Amino acid sequence: MRLFYSKTSPYSRKVRLVIHEKGLQNTIISVACNPFDEVPELEAANPLGKVPTLILDDGSSLYDSPVICAYLDSLTPGRLIPESGRERWNVLRWEALCDGVVDATYNIVMERRRDTQEQSAGWIEQWKTQVIRTLNHIEATIDMLPSQVTLAQLALGTALGYLEFRLPDLDWRSRCPALAAWYGDFSVRDTMQHTLPK
Ligand SMILES: N[C@@H](CCC(=O)N[C@@H](CS)C(=O)NCC(=O)O)C(=O)O
Secondary structure, three states: OOEOOOOOOOOHHHHHHHHHHHOOOOOOOEOOOOOOOOOOHHHHHOOOOOEEEEEEOOOOEEEOOOHHHHHHOOOOOOOOOOOOOHHHHHHHHHHHHHHHHHHHHHHHHHHHOHHHHHHHHEHHHHHHHHHHHHHHHHHHHHHOOOHHHHHHHHHHHHHHHHHHHOHHHHHHHHHOOHHHHHHHOOOOOHHHHOOOOO
């Protein structure tokens, strides 16, 4: 299998965390790229031209990150996404919530890259409000994370790492002390260290 990814993409990081947590490194060739450049092989595999995109051995491809994570998780035992029951939907809901934080943060990052006079302060405020409201919700419900490591924790670690990397001015740590304590423990995990954005 071949994974098109970018070293700074949070969606790619979540997939790379799954690869490392599941010990699948030797079955996947990782191809770093910049999806904003022309990358013909990526575009042939995914007309959206986005990373992450996974090309399977039969030439077919999978995207986006939740689909790739679910697929990779299904390959070996020791599931990061419980196979059934309430636990499954709980983990997938955590992933959606954390991916939503990443989506709003990514939108802010992209908006700030436009010429100053073209930026919308209104949209940036709207996305910031989404991020802060969701972080406050997670701060209040952090005790409800599954007891063992699942995709929920990987998605949360990805979202907080991305905030730290791209939006340090938000200062989420002082807004959310319980989350900061959780991240302090989780971010030293080998797989988190191995997939740091750079
Ligand atoms: N929902 C997608 C989002 C993927 C995405 O937006 N990736 C960004 C990089 S972080 C990208 O490839 N952007 C290139 C573009 O939009 O042209 C996922 O979860 O994989």
